[in-house]
């Protein structure tokens with residue numbers, strides 16, 4: 001797929017086909033992540049590829065988080081991207097994705113390094129989502145599950161010296177949503193040209 005098509009076609013996918021993903025394709029998207037830029041080329045990221053019982057446990061936990069978080073939502077509120085019941089359904093099984101990938105970053109005592117590590121790992125995360133799109137796969141950048149980070153760390157045995165950056169289900173999209181509107185599509189307000 002042409003580069004700008006990949007950019008334009010990437011969506012947050014929340015419904016997946018149950019089809020498994022070849023390990024080769026998972027490695028392809030992780031390789032794209034691994035080629036992201038990083039502060040001082042320290043490449044402070046790591047990836048956890050989670051399936052099976054551990055994925056199910058995390059899904060149930062995220063389902064509870066979403067249930068709680070959306071308690072005051074009307075069924076189809078204008079602020080939401082999907083009705084509450086659908087959101088909970090998605091969360092409980094991560095949309096039926098065969099795997100979820102968790103991006104970790106190294107931690108550092110110096111806040112400047114910490115920020116740079118988080119930014120580097122975020123670049124890896126975006127590379128991963130774009131590579132997934134290019135391969136006909138999809139994902140969804142998610143930090144919501146970190147509302148119960150303690151549980152996530154326990155299930156996946158994540159040590160204290162790693163920051164959990166974000167999570168994405170990865171799989172073949174069953175539903176590709178319409179593009180979400182951009183706040184300033186013509187870039188008249190968000191860009192300042194300074195001389």
Ligand SMILES: Cc1cc2nc3c(=O)[nH]c(=O)nc-3n(C[C@H](O)[C@H](O)[C@H](O)COP(=O)(O)O)c2cc1C
Pocket residue numbers: 010011012013081140141142143144145179180
């Ligand atoms: C930092 C970050 C955190 C996000 N957290 C969640 C999340 O917890 N759950 C979720 O369903 N989507 C999450 N999203 C996805 C956004 O809702 C989505 O990117 C946005 O609505 C725009 O839609 P698009 O990605 O299809 O363009 C997150 C995205 C980012 C960048």
